Amino acid sequence: MFEALTPVSEMLARNLDVLSEQPLLVCGLLEDNLPGMLAQAGPAPHIFTTDFRYYQWQKNQGQCAIEFGVCPEKIEDATGLLLLMPKAKAEAEYLLAACLPLLSPGAQLFMAGDNKGGVKSAPKLLAPYCEQVNKLDSARRASLYQAELMRPAPIFKLDEWLSGYQLEQEQLKICTLPGVFSAGHLDSGSRLLLENITQLQGRVLDFGCGAGVIGAHLLKRQPELELECIDISALALEATRLTLAANGLSANIYASDGLNQLSGTFNHIVANPPFHAGLKTFFHTTESLLSSAKHYLVSGGSLTLVANAFLPYPELIEKSFGHCETIAANGKFKIYRAVNR
């Protein structure tokens, strides 16, 4: 899954002499075994990730220490940082703030990424911590920047990174963290889903919970539900915890890659599943949700999801459930429902 080196890592492979001078804390957009490559060239890096799928895969490689969570806790003997530019700039700022307090002044800081993925903002992102930022390399449409940590970075406080919004009608407060889906507003697909979801009962799964908006809405309406919220992102799981707590609600919230970490069966699965054009992995997650959900539902249990109207989901749902009902639609989204008969 993460076997092939990305162009960014291919560019970094030309710079292993500088990168392997010290054990690095590696974080950000990890999509391959760059840490393994570093471990072969020099001291093994310490990896920090907010992505549960990468965490599991890298743990199986067994070459490097790896931590999954909202911020690194212990970085063993890492004395420098390699940040791979994440998709959102706010997430890069967040990762620098979370990682740099663990390093001492004089530490080598590296930032790398695809030129189209915002890495050019590295000098600006590093400016609060460093006096001079150098561009070390540029190839394969990727760039590598280097700088030195000038002074101790301020202590990291998660609550300084919290933002949120209010859902007036439902009287819900939604808390979110950098990089979590639909940060400042309720997604219009999720809204359509919430407007059309019928009364539920028993054990309910909020699949890909993001900031917890679907789960919070369901629990507020029906506090008796036994809700479980799963996501692949540590930041999303934390945002869901905070959202539920802010509204006096509670659920079982845990990391799962798709349905893989679930046990037992549910009465209902509800989802605004991940989709991003061009990213195969996201489609794969939803495809396997549609084909396997039935096995995680009690007899009579339902799967309800929202999706972009153009996606070929009804066929996939029909193939697995034998039917697929479209219960609502607007110009952009459709709500599909299928029952395990």
Ligand SMILES: C[S@@+](CC[C@H](N)C(=O)[O-])C[C@H]1O[C@@H](n2cnc3c(N)ncnc32)[C@H](O)[C@@H]1O
């Ligand atoms: C479209 S967002 C929906 C978020 C939230 N439910 C809402 O309606 O605002 C999809 C969510 O799925 C999560 N996700 C992506 N891949 C996943 C996977 N393999 N397993 C579980 N969750 C995943 C993403 O992190 C994201 O939070």
